[in-house]
Amino acid sequence: MQPLLDSLGRPLLDLRVSVTDRCNFRCTYCMPRNIFGKDFPFLEKEMIMSFEEIDRIVKIFVALGVRKVRLTGGEPLLRRNLPNLISMLSMMEIEIALTTNGVLLPRYAPALSAAGLDRVTVSLDAIDEATFASITDSGHTVAAVMAGIEAAESVGLGPIKINTVVKRNTNENEIFDLVTRFSNRDVAVRFIEYMDVGSTNGWKMDEVVPAREIREIIGAREPLTPENKNEVAKMYSLDDGGKVGIISSVTEPFCSNCSRARISADGRLYPCLFSSKGLDLLSLMRSGVSDSDLQGVIENFWSNRDDRYSENRSHHNSNRHRIEMSYIGG
DSSP: OOOOBOTTSOBOOEEEEEOOSOOSOOOTTTSOTTTSSTTOOOOOGGGSOOHHHHHHHHHHHHHTTOOEEEEESSOGGGSTTHHHHHHHHTTSSSEEEEEEOSTTHHHHHHHHHHHTOOEEEEEOOOSSHHHHHHHHOSSOOHHHHHHHHHHHHHTTOOSEEEEEEEBTTTTGGGHHHHHHHHTTTTEEEEEEEOOOOSSSSOOOGGGBOOHHHHHHHHHTTSOOEEOOOOSSSEEEEOTTSOEEEEEOTTTSOOGGGOOEEEEOTTSEEESSTTOSOOEEHHHHHHTTOOHHHHHHHHHHHHHTOOOOTGGGGGGSOTTOOOOOHHHHOO
């Protein structure tokens, strides 16, 4: 079938589904504790999509051409009985991936793999324990994340990707250590420019370590060979066979190639990571709308999509409301 195109000719190929807005980390660039404290109004259970509702909506997106579904959060492994959802989704001809901070993987990796999960991406912003603690503000350790990565490797949830958000004067000195830590394994480390997602992380442009500088830091000690792949992350090969990726949504935007739709845990469809509002699919489902009518609503929504926030960043009002990353999924 021909892919569904938006108003700029971008196909709908990838779907990210948040299964919870809760997380056991309080990363300063995503869920700073002064905002997401013990009194923060997280979603109530009845406001969150059931597994049956997620399965239904994913089937419609698959009918529209989606071939890859990534489960996100918050921290998706906080969602009870998550392998049951993966078992349901595995009945479709799609790739199923999951993004996690990794600390619960030793407990759940075997069940996730048995249920049909294909691979995981693990967030890890530092190898140094003190730096990691400062960023995540969680009480968890690098050792716990590494144990999670090893648990995922042991049950075949790879090739594993490591996502590292790089922030000026915070962890740019960790870049090469992360590269060398994983260079002899089937693991790709991907460095992500610090982004202005949401409205609570106090983002400033001068705290962004640009892709150019990240390449220079690595390239000064290890030659980087570009790979010709049309992916969000610009991928590079290392001489020892390792892989490095750079995701540069701030200084080298890739809006023209974005094929992702996102659904929040409460069933709202967002066309962009930097969206300010979403389409309420959950209320439509619970009102009794048919699958064909729901598919028509989604087709119309995507066909009219014209989001290209990163390409137009300098033209946006800095006070513009944006959905938080923990709510929409990274």
